[in-house]
Every structure is written in C-alpha cells, then in structure tokens.
Amino acid sequence: MAAAQTLVSFEPATGAELWRGEHGNVDRIVATARKSWAAWAASPLATRIELVRRFSNEVLKDQQEFAELIARETGKPMWEARTEVEAVMAKVEISVRAYAERTGQRKLDSALQGSAALRHKPHGVMAVLGPYNFPAHLPNGHMLPALIAGNAVILKPSEKTPAVGAKLVELFNRCGIPEGVVQLLIGGPEEGKALVAHPDVNGVLFTGSAQVGIAINRKLATEPGKIVALEMGGNNPMVVWDTPKIADAAALIVQSAFTTAGQRCTAARRLIVKDTMYDEVIGEVRSLTDRLIVGAPFDEPAPFMGPVIDNATADQLTESFLYLLSNGGKAIRHMRRLREDLPFVSPAIIDTTAMADRPDVELFGPLLQVIKVSDFDEAIAEANRTRFGLSASLVGGNPQQYNRFWANIRAGIVNWNRPTNGASSAAPFGGIGFSGNHRPAAFYAADYCAYPVTSTEMEQPRASVGVGFKGS
Template sequence: MKTLHNYISGTWMSSRGETFLDLVNPTTEKTIAQFPAGSADDVNAAVVAAVGAQAVWSEVPVADRVAMIESWADQIMEHAGEIAELQCQEMGKPVRLGRSFIEGGAAALKSGAAEALSYPFKQTVDLPNGSQTQILRRPVGVAGVVIPWNFPVAMTLSALGPLLAAGNTVVVKPSERTPMATARLFELLDEVKLPDGVVNLVLGDSRAGQPLVSHPQVDLIHFTGSVATGRQVGAEAGRLLHRSVLELGGKDPVIVDADVDPVATAHAVAAGAFLNTGQICTSMERIYVHTDVADRFIDALVSAAETYTMGDGFHDSTVLGPLVSEQQRQIVHRHVEDALTRGATVRTGGEVPDRTGYFYPATVLTDVDESMLVMTEETFGPIAPVVIVSSFEEALERAADSTYGLAATVYSETPEHITEASRLPAGVVWVNQWQGGGPECIYEPARSSGMGATGSTASFDAATRPVSVHIAPAPKSPATETTAETAMQ
C-alpha cells in the first residue's frame, strides 16, 4: 500500500504527527493508500520554508519565473494520463474526463503565469514640478492554497499560476479525499528548477487546514470549498487582517426560454447537471423551463439522463463515475427522498443501486418547489430538478431567489431576455453555452458563494499589494544656492 508524504522545501518529508488516514477508492470501496492526518508542526515547517524562499523568489526576473512555471506545466501535460488515473482511483472521475481537465489545468497554469509578462507591476505617473509617483505591485508574500476534492488537479494549477508568477510562495493543502494526484504534481518538480521552498505540499484534513489558515505568516488564503468552512476561513483571515479569496458553494439556476430548441437544450442541460456525477460547484441544480417547451424538454432530458452509464472510470464506456464517498451519496439521496415526500415526481433514477461503489444514477425530478432541499441546498450530485414556469420573468425571479450566487446559465434567442439575464446575481452568467468563456474572464461570486475577484488581471491584483512611491526633487535652501550671477563675481 502506498504511503504519502509532505513536500517541504524541495524534499519529501514524513509527517511530524502520529495519525494517518486511509484513502478509499470510491469505485471498489477498498483502501489504496495512507497519508498523514496533518499537524500544526507540519504546517509550520512548510510555512517557514515558504517564508525563507519568498524574498529570493520575488527577486527572480518575471520572465525567468514564468519560464520555470511553464516548464512545470509542460511536465504535467506530458503526464496528464497518468495523473488522471490516480485521480480516478481516489475520487472516481472517469479517466477520459479527468485527463481533459488536467490538460486544461496545465494550460491554465501556463497561461496564468504568462499573464505576468504584460501585467503592470510598475506604473509611473509624472507630476508637475518634476515630481513622480510610482505604483508598484509587490507580492503579498506566502499564500495558503486549500483545494477541494472535485477537481483537485485543475483547481490547484489554475490557482498557482498567478500566485507564483507574481512572486509569492505557496503552501498547498489538498482535500483529504484527493491527496494522491496532487502529490504527483509535486513529484514532477524534480524536472523543474524551481528554488526549494517556493511550492510546498501539506497533506491532511482539518488538522492541517486549520493551522494553515490561522498561521500568522500566511499572508493570503486562497480557499475553495463549502460555505460553512468558507465562513470560518473568512472569519479567521479577518481576525488576522489577512487577505482571503473564497470560492464557495453554488445552487446554480438554468433558464430555458420558450424560443430555443428544447431537445438540443435538454442535452446541453444534461451535461451541466450530470458531468463529473454532478460534483461541480457550477453544476446546474435548479432548472426553470418555459411551459411552451416543457414537455419536449423534460422528455429529452430524461432520455439524455438514461445514457449516462455508471461504471469504473477506467472503462471508456463509463460516463458517470461514483460519488466521492458514501457520505456524499447519503446527502444526495436524502435530497431526493425529501423531494418525494413533499410531492416531487421521479422521471428517471432516484434509487441507490445495489452494487459495490458509491454510485448514484442520473436523476430527473419534476413537480418540485422551493420547499424542498433539492431546490435550496447544494446537492452536489447527478440530480436535475425541473420547474415549469409561465414566463421568462417568472424564471428570472425564481432563479434570483437564492442565498447563492456563483453562476447561472440562460438559454434564449430573445435579445431583451439576454439583456435581462445579465442582471442575475451571480459571478458568471453564461448565455447558450454552459462553462463558456476564455482566460480573459474575470468574476467574483455573489452572496454566500464567496468573495474576491479572480481571473486574468484580477488574479494578479489579488496576488499583489499596491504600493505608491512619490518622488519629488530634493529640497534646497535658498541661502546655499549658487547662481550664475554670484559665481561670476
């Protein structure tokens, strides 16, 4: 059985704690590895290493920093298939799907770092009387990066590009459910010439996460996870007056207008609801469909759901892997059962399969309303609850009625409706293409879905601290000045 270790100052180190945790494959329900539960001593060693490396790293020319990060990205790209297999073993994501996101993460690491080449780390403003103001963007210092289990590799890489390119050093704490694939990323650093201590890895659960968040020498916390934990992280960062970037849960709505193709749209919505077994923060968890197209849309959505075959993610035919744990499956099924007791109808799925592994079928529910957990709390599973509405305005109103505000998707061909949709309280609004956009995208979650803008230049704004340096001519005393006239006398 594999035993995982921490990566600190360029060296693999055993934990200073005495407790280890089992890593369970959610497909086979068998233990595949052991890893440290985490300790304050582990975290402190990693932070001390990051602090020691930061001054040196920040003095490395930007172009050289970017080149080293890009070299790491290239190594990850070469090993994407292998990393995807590790990810499949620890959280169930089908290998083919996982590889595509790992390759996307490597590309994001590279493009995020490359943004530093054009980012204005220094701006100069000339003022009257020969004075000048320089606006310098300096690295924040040490960043603690806490990553969830649903996209452990892609989310780690997308966070690290701007942080490292801006001159910060980092301590990464992956989820205790997905330490294996993340650890492999750090093994690939053997082929890259990053200075020791620039990137560090500490494994464990809250016994590693809490000391990292509360460490006095961690200047920025970049946290992705649940709302409940995010509130605790934000409160601790506020107590220490440290910066935090929080991307938390979502209960994303999707609106299907009367003028779209209901069958094509249903297949697009199926992907938004069931991809990664519904374990995506921006998964479509509330579907509002216009009554004029509702019957055809629901029939097509049911048909699409039934094509999402469950199985081992190593098989190419598998579309739906298992949920990450039995605990997560219980949450998903509890939401379905709550909906049924309150009058919902199961159109397909909705039952725990009698098989090994934490599987749950793609499920479509109708006759749902806002009294049900499946419409108000984050489900994080392959559940598509559908509400029939009489107008686009009703759909907008109900879509906006949520404590969350991560993202929203609207399918419409009516220009006025598209304009109205842009006012939805969300960090991202996708129109006619879920997960659309490119690396230039900048967003900040709304409401309880988080705080702190990221993407493109906003990620560098978050990773740096602006300093203004005003330079004026040195003062001179009139009594000591020598004029041309006195000099000739």
C-alpha cells in the same frame, strides 16, 4: 512524542486503497516557506516565468500518468481527467498573460514633481486549500499566479484527494522552483484550520463548500492584513424559454447538470422551464439521461460520468432526494445507488414546483430540480431565489429577453445558450453571495496574488516652504 497520523486515500470506483501519507507539521512547513520566500520574491520576474513554463513541460512528460491518477482518485472518466491535465498546462501561459495585464508596472513623469510609479509586490506565504472535484486544475489556478507574483505557496489538498495534490507539488519541485517555495501539507480539517490561522501565513486561497468558506471568513474577520479569496459553491439556475431546438436544449441541460457526476460548483442544480414547453423539454431531457452511461474511469465504452467521491456523499444525495420527494417533490427520474458498496448513483431529476419551501442548498451531485413557471419575470425571480450567485444560464429566448436576464440575474457567470459549467480560464471566475467574496479567480487571480504599491520618486530631495512660516 505522539505518532504522526496517517491519511489514506481510496479509489471511489473500486474501493481500493490508492495512497497513504503522514499528516504534515504546520509550524515546520510555514517556517520553511517563510525562510524560502524572500529569495524567491527577489528573483527576476523572467526567472519565475521561465520556471513555471518548465513546470508545464514536466506535466507534459507525465501527462498520461497524471490523468490516470486523477481518474483513479476522483472516479471521473479518463477522458475528463485528460482535460483536467490539459487545463493545468494551459493555465501557465494564461497566468503569465494575466500577471502582465492585471499587475503591470506604470511610470508617469511629472517634471519638477519627480515621477509617479505603480508596481506590485507579493504578499508572502500563501495557503492554497484545494477541493476534490478538480484536485489538480483548481489548486493550480491559485498556485501559478501566486508563484509568478513572487509568493511562496503551501498546498493543503482535500483529504479525499491527497495523491493528486502530492503529484502536483512534485511536478512543481521538479521544474526547478525551490522546494521550500512550493510545499505540500497533508492533513484533515485540523491541519487546514491551523494553516489558515497561522500568523506567518499572509493569504488564504480557498476553493470548496460555502460552509467551510464562511468559517474561514469568520475566523479571519479580525485579521484585515491577510488576503482571503473564497471560491465557493452554487445553487445554479438554468432557465429554458422559447426555442424550437429542444434536442440541443436537452443536451445543454444534461451537460450542465450531470458532467463530473454533478460535482462542479457551476453545475445546474435548478431547471426553470416555461410551462408551455415543459412536457417536450422534460421528455427529451429524461430520454437523454436514460442513455447516459455511468461507470468506472477506464470502462469501455467510456462513461459520461463516474461515481461521486465516496459512500457518505452518495448516502447524503439519496437522502436529499427522498427529502424532496416526501416534501412535495415529484420524481421524474429516481436517484438510486447502483452498487451498495461503491458510490455510484443514477442521475436524478425531480419536479419541485409544488414544494412550498424549496431548500436553498448546494446538493453536490447529479440531482436536478425542475420548477415550472408561466412568465419570464417569474423565471428570473425564481432563478434569483438563492443565497448563492455563481452561475446562471438562459437557454432559448430572444436577445431582448437575454438582456433582461443578464441585467437582473444575480451571478458572476451569466450564459446564453451555453451550459452553466465549463468556464474559461482566460476569463474571471467567481460569484457573489454565498458563492464568493468578490475576489474572482482564473484570469483575475493575479489581483489577489500581489498588492499595488504607488511611489512618487526624485533622484535628489527638492522642497520649499511657503504659507505659514516667518521670514528667516
């Protein structure tokens, strides 16, 4: 028998080994989930809700330890890791409320025709494939609604953040939910592919890159019985129009582009600026970016952003910056590796107005492309020049222009004078095009965790025959 493979996780900010664990056995884990699911689905909804509320209490007990683990494994600043743990806890009551609102029971009496009922059933075994940028909050956003609905869940965390995934599953197991109902699958792409394709998996809930999401969609195209929810990336536009509040606009731009080192699917990738405002806006953005602190999670003073996830990502980003530069881009602020041996990069800004063919890709890091335009219709057309459609924001402008922006922009999240990122869990979250498959998450996650069942019911059989029968 071949020896099990080992997965090792390293801290981006130090390069130190953080965690190691053996790759899981997909068939064994799925079989356990299938065996455990029926009793969980048959348990009262009130019991399932009580147990997920206990999960919130378990997270609270380990709040500091959990935040430190997230900070160490992702490299994000400690202040941001704390907000992620808070979001994990807050998601419980949001999910309970969403389940009641989105999948509530209905009953209609119809006298001699009996009654009509609407109820919801869980799908069965749900595979959750998590990302590395929010390794607790985003998988949790699938797991809680799935569990409340009565599904068994298998979490396959990103191979870059397995320790956080292991901790999340430990907290679920500690709260009293049966261990077979919430399980961890450690592994890389091969384990992920095997889990997605497994015949006893009833649903796939994915958060990650468009490339992987599209591969999952293609793989399951001939299996309509599997529910598939894809949360993918974005090439998100931020349009800056007439406003006297230049400092506020710059703050919104920097927050949108560089929070989490630009490693958010909702991060602003493209800044589209009115030509008459260009010099003032870009000058303020550059000045603010120059003051931005890049550092390790526990540094003092606290950094605004940490490293990107690994050296390969840092190399890819610096190469992407050089590609833009050598194909017509004009550097406003260069991207530099701040440490040769660790994935710290400086936030970069590049004007790509003169590029004949701007690449429509998600550059997942602190790299902001700037495009200068002269009229509002051109700004909207430029914002829509993408296969993605996750988030978009208008900064400045008047109510009539925002109405035009909202009506014409292709995105699932459309904001005015707010960042492109920081979406609320109490609202639906999702995009169109290469950003998702019309199954929004967050508050609407309940929709893909249970399916509606309609029934017409009578306590005794009652029927008569009419037209088309001979007399007896």
